Amino acid sequence: MRILITGGAGFIGSNLTEHLVSLTEVEKVRVLDNLSTGSLKNLEALVKNSKFEFIEGDIRNYDTCLKACTGMDLVSHQAALGSVPRSINEPLTTNEVNITGTLNIFTAAKEIKIKRVVYAASSSTYGDHPGLPKVEDNIGKPLSPYAVTKYVNELYARVYADVYGMELIGLRYFNVFGPRQNPQGPYAAVIPLFIKAVLNNEPPVINGDGEHSRDFTFVGNAVDANVRALTVVNPEAVNQVYNIAFGERTTLNEVFESIKGVAGSDLAPLYGPERKGDVKHSLADISKAKNLLGYQPSTSVKEGLKTAFEWYREQHHFSYS
Template identity: 55%
Template structure:
């Protein structure tokens, strides 16, 4: 975060929904430690209290325990707030396939509640977590914001609907927003446990326990893995940009490179072996591909560079080294 960005936020208040989650808590840490006023709204369905525990005694931090599916909770959270970083959502393609109704309630109805509450409270800008799943079955690489395919899961549908609602709120109510299509974000505080755990923390935990991680498919599927610090940078740029052309757009939020799952597992073994040499000998297993998974994902980040001056600092290797060191300290 630059001093210029800090100055723009110094006398403002930022609401972070889903602040006890992985991405939300990293955003909170960045802002509260720079003396910026932060309000966190979370119902702790997937977020963890321990993620925000260090900030509870900060005078510039306020926690509201509430649910975005409740409009009154959203209105309460938006009181006297200048900006919103909307991270609250039910993630995971498999979860949405198993329970599409709850995913829709949180990701669509909850999102609409937040838009209405933020609009009515006079919020200046609404930055929200969109998703690379919106590209669906469109096969061309790299993914460019203006070209998407058909969604492949209920989760993907909900995140695309978010973009449509945000656009309508701009054209109908002149309400400004920016959507960030996250690509496979990873880093500290990402939960390795549970049925819907993301691949990197899950694999790290299995390696640490000397268990064999299981790759879906032959390992050739690839992703644009994006370290959390790049995502924080993107959120802050979206929050503080003075470029009117940058508003009411969606942006790929990624590094702009892709890594196969097989390569990922090898890198994790290499970096974890620096802490425990026996990890390098752990076997990697395979099973069938998952329903709803796209084969390859790679973002073009040219639009974000051009309009927001986005400049990601962490490639996959640098990000994994940071993440592995954090997990080694916290999972032992």
């Protein structure tokens, strides 16, 4: 297999790239990334690997997407501009990257006759639908520009499958966390921010009362789901979207307490206002991914938090003083 990974220098993409390069049945892994939110540091262990190739380029450029797809069998489309708050502040850029960029990749894959595209979808697509757990066919109205873009990706995938006979699989990630998730910047995710705060012995700010809950998902589980989606042979499993999560709900307060427990810290958090566009609770029904992809998350939230904390402690991405 020769696989293109867009956004392969990012958090999920680099974890996936590293895993795919290690597989004997994979002949080549090509990464396309513009390094706007990803980093070459995430790929430094692979630079000398003969299976690995890196192209610095932007999915908003169609010719770049065509070049990146050429000679590939499969595409894993991870590149996106994440973060609900960023999309509220930067709706035009979010649209360009997440919708135009994705359409470029889908179209390039069509032209090159790529066998299958697996793309990163999002739990934000559920919007204001009140039901828990979240089931793939029941979605509400999007609550942010980011959520709109990720839903549009799914609509395009459905149309491209029907009109052009393509194979596309969407993975709706639920709050993925783990090594290489960037703790820096105004749009950093909550778990790396909590870990950074504990390492620096500074109380973190929790938006709201801390009782917001999420189906936090360790990145290794997301990597496994991607591999299964890229390789599944059951025709019923193709041209579907899947919840990719652990299948349990954890509050922000519980996450912080777990991190404190690993670190042996007695920090108390500060509580601030709720964020615009946030949903109060999120929990995935993962039975569809289990049944059709054979997905079985193997790392729990507590195990994942311990692994993540130990990784960040060994890094020097930020000052601990």
